[in-house]
């Protein structure tokens with residue numbers, strides 16, 4: 001079966017986006033892995049599927065698969081690309097688009113300048129929310145690795161994140177620590193591992209070793225989780241420019257360690273790369 005797709009990216013975090021409303025498609029983990037393969041397939045970090053929602057009050061259903069075939073709850077850069085995709089394809093005429101995900105409902109706002117602002121919902125920081133195995137809730141937790149121990153903040157943006165502060169992002173051994181954190185036994189469903197250098201109260205640098213995809217050029221939910229982690233430690237203001245290897249996102253969160261019940265708002269670009277057809 002041949003399907004039409006669009007290759008897109010959000011700051012270099014790249015996606016194969018498929019409209020499963022106007023064409024029939026049945027994906028499984030094996031097919032996702034083949035599509036995502038950078039040599040034998042189209043190549044991407046995640047495959048995004050546009051579907052009809054189950055809730056009639058919502059515009060679309062947004063499904064996300066990592067390159068390793070696992071289906072996941074949330075993807076921030078993907079959400080901005082999703083909004084551009086359904087707008088460009090005229091699947092909606094709305095500039096405020098509601099989508100249902102495995103994590104609940106999200107609102108995507110397409111701005112006049114083409115950037116997309118996403119209400120990512122409130123973060124959750126109870127260990128069970130990730131899930132993360134810990135005796136009690138804390139702002140940071142020691143996480144023993146083979147050769148060192150990290151101090152991580154555990155934040156759920158619908159999907160799980162462990163955020164570590166580093167002195168120098170360019171020297172951080174992300175390729176060593178990332179896989180160890182991702183599959184650490186205290187994170188039974190694995191985790192996205194973020195490494196953040198704080199530049200000032202309104203600027204950070206971030207690299208993310210993503211669950212199911214490896215280190216990517218940007219991670220939207222990772223940027224949100226990093227700002228939440230920074231504010232839980234009282235290191236950051238409520239609006240922060242997050243510099244990732246692929247570019248910069250603006251993240252706004254009014255919450256704090258005392259009151260986490262505020263939505264995280266992520267703003268950034270979304271881009272088309274090419275359109276194609278592929279046999280799946």
Ligand SMILES: N[C@@H](CCC[C@H](N)C(=O)O)C(=O)O
Nearest residue numbers: 075076077159211219220221
């Ligand atoms: N690239 C994403 C996150 C994709 C899912 C993640 N790898 C997970 O397994 O939770 C983003 O921009 O948020």
